[in-house]
Amino acid sequence: MNTISEVRCSINEIDSEILRLLAKRKELDIKMADLKYSQGLPVRETRENEQSMQKLMDAGMELNLSPDFVDSVFRTVFANSLSQQISYIQGIVGINHQLNRKLKVSFLGNVGTYSYLATYKYFNSICDYIQPKNCTTFDDIISAVETGECDCGVLPIENTSSGCINEVYDLLQKSNVKIIGELTYPIEHTILVKQDTDLSKIKTLYAHPQPFSQCSDWLHANLPDVELKACSSSSEAMDTVRKLDRDDCAAIGCREAGALYSLKAIHGNIANQKRNITRFIVISMSNIIVPPDIEAKTSITFTTENTPGSLVRVLNVFSSHNINVVKLQSRPRIQNNLDNEPRGVWDETFYADILINVNTPLMTGLMAELRQVTGSIRVLGCYAASDATGR
Template sequence: MNFDLNEIRQQITQVDRSLLKLLSERHRLALDVARSKEITQKSLRDVEREQQLLRELVQFAENHHYQLEAQYITQIFQRIIEDSVLTQQVYLQKKLNQQREQNIHIAFLGKRGSYSHLAARNYATRYQEELVEISCDSFSQVFEQVQAGEADYGILPLENTTSGSINEVYDLLQHTELSLVGELAYPIKHCVLVNSQQNLTEIDTLYSHPQVIQQCSNFIRTLDRIHIEYCESSSHAMQLVASLNKPNIAALGNADGGNLYGLQVLKTDIANQQNNITRFIIVAKQPIVVAPQIHTKTLLLMTTNKQQVGSLVDALLVFKKHNINMTKLESRPIYGQTWDEMFYLEIDANINNPSVQIALEELRQYSNYLKILGCYPSEIVKPVDVT
């Protein structure tokens, strides 16, 4: 037995490198699968294959007395499969939409280090593009930058697992000519960020964006006599706190962003809900075509005939009749039309599918107004159930 820590660490490093090499090999095989499915048109996701694979791996580990928990094995391989599905999606989408840009200009809210900036970085990395950052002061400016052709894409938060829908973005979607071309789920991990290691009790003022304050309300309530300063974004808050450099102030933001401004983490994981995820949408001037093999979502904007009893129910029954799953229903007031409402419906459907087109035609009978805001690959890969 060898108990020399340095030597053990060297062995761990070697094992980790071997794991990386194997992961990269598997990643390459996912591309081969994508090429095969490009020809056969087979669906990217095969739930039965995934379940079989996961069960076999757990059994294999058990037979070989690897002493690894079934849940551990399942979680790791679910993450690997997620990468495989997203890799295949990117391959098919890039080919279908003939994306050739070397770099992509993405407009986002806030400065460097904002969650929107970090999500934009993720999106560019996923599509293997160089990101050119276009920082904006408001959500409407994000739309304007894309509309004006200054940015190829705009990235906007649409909903959060803790604070719900972001109404301002929904309202802006009512008036845009842009199309939704993608989505991205980004885990939000809020921290208290300060200039130097001080005590939490010394802090009397917190700077952040209203959404962040709302998402951390339980933690904030535990603080005595705290004053809140609302900022345009969490990155504005981080920059301000860094420049003011006072011991009694802190920003609520993310650790990576704080690092960019030289701030230190005083406390992590302060959000009300542990599983705090924001779903971002990506908008562009032109709609995209989504490969039929990909799990696709479509966002619709609709008003129903209020004079007709049960018109919304009738509209929704169209989806049931055509076996289309609805993933979200949101309503927002229509500006200038008291008590009238605009409905946002998100469905698991590709508008190029003829049966979906028939369903949408039928839907028109129950709506005064119907607009397709966009059809895009779902980038949220739900893990299969293996229980």
């Protein structure tokens, strides 16, 4: 083996063998998913993966391979394995409509929040038991998923009345989580009380800041002098009113959730927009693979130069491929370890939801063209569009 071509030929043979082994590993991933599904076991095996990784790094050092290199390679392999297993089980769920396993899920607030209701609505057909992780901030929801404490998290991202939830968009800039699902949930804000009372007696109103924003017109017209006290979640607001047990305190929440706190509604349908709907996203640390026969939505972020026509050039790429952009949102760009571009004072990050499956040749070509007209671009996730799932 004395020539470059001979060495290259040997390297190619090794690469081909690696591919064959990865394909064989994929077959075993599917078998593993099938066994986990039939036995009702969780898909994610954090402790087992960490133990395997340590053994691999130790073995790699004996073969003169750096631990960082081994970690980088097998983190990708493990992530793909998890993605394959989740996708396979989702296929079973699509046939059997029930997945006999447990999921750890983080969401905002406790029992009765809209996030709580949305979480159980989404996962009702996916698992028979949810182990909830009640969080007080959006950041906590994401952190629980990033650390492996939870399999998934549920985040509200926009509302038909108050618009986009900017804090969530900003957190997605800094996080490695993947969007694996979405759902919409109808929001019916009501005034909830513990004691028999009427609106004229209410002096203090408790709610999460979002309901205050979404009901601002009604509050200004009907409770202009009431003190508004913000809570970390709707469940905290309802629990506070339950504990105070006074006729001059009320909370904003939905009628069904209020009943869980022994509260009753004295006035309903108070949102600025009568058709008040919140869109939630479901996050995980691994991508899923959406079957080709299901309408897929892909969420991306990208940056552009601060010059005339830069955004138009990006949108023209979507238009030329007949790709429907169903959401476009801009936020100030946050410098973080996922973004190595130099940052200007007024630089923006754009978020786009596009109706396309990421695992298609069309998407591959689209991304290649987008890289020519963007500063940076990142896929946040590909998932079944909510209209397609009926959720």
